[in-house]
Amino acid sequence: MGLRKKIKKFLYTRKFSKKNYLANINKKNILITGANSGIGLALTKKILQLDNKVLATYRQNSENLKIIKDKNLSIVKYDQREINESKDFKEKIKETSIDIIFNCAGVFGGSFEDQQIENLDFRKFQEVLMVNSISILKIMQIILDNKLPEKNLEVLVNISSDAGSIKLNNQGNAYIYRTSKTALNSITKNMSLDLNTRFKTVVFAIDPGNVQSGMNPEGKIKADVCVNLIIDLLSSNVQSLNGKFINLLGKEISW
């Protein structure tokens, strides 16, 4: 890595390393999607450390989850491309009420070249929309269908991306990814009105920044740094985040 890149990486990392960590998420039932890698895996580990129960979902491989030996962790396969309900996921949801959801599952949708208009594979496009955006509605449908109204969902966090911001787009690329995250943002805003009115659920979207993960191996900040900041955000005045699209420092991003 060249000196200029190293300095850039250092400054970027420092920006996200300064905040205090004051977690008070404790004894909650927490659903984490896309939990076998990256941000979802780091969140799973951190949230278990804070003495919560985690229901972690994975697409295909669960090897990173299986080696976590913790009685408070249950795992279930849920391929979010599926428009039909996952029986296993539905069964798991029936067993518990969920207090908090971290919706981390996501895919980029192919290379930048694959996402040029000339090369778009529309079947793939549909799948990415299902995984990155629409499946959170399916998950909520399953949870609401579960009829455990004695305890409402408290918080829903959608891990989005600034690539979904229409205002910030100054590049004209990545049609699949950008569309899917813009759709997720729209769903987030809508849910923040709907679910907050009906159940007082706080719903917001986060851009996690440039994080080292399966999707982004060259990312500039480590997933555990990102996750500490996300937990920090939930541990302060979470009510004030309803309906917002924010970065890891809680600063609002244009939709």
Ligand SMILES: NC(=O)c1ccc[n+]([C@@H]2O[C@H](COP(=O)([O-])OP(=O)(O)OC[C@H]3O[C@@H](n4cnc5c(N)ncnc54)[C@H](OP(=O)(O)O)[C@@H]3O)[C@@H](O)[C@H]2O)c1
């Ligand atoms: N890393 C960044 O810099 C960055 C920046 C902006 C936004 N984000 C967002 O952050 C979220 C987490 O991504 P990450 O960076 O942690 O990358 P990651 O390590 O690739 O994690 C994404 C997770 O989503 C899962 N997933 C993919 N397809 C799925 C499907 N069909 N059904 C269910 N789960 C599926 C993956 O499972 P498999 O491992 O089995 O594929 C993986 O566990 C994503 O929504 C991403 O768009 C990341």
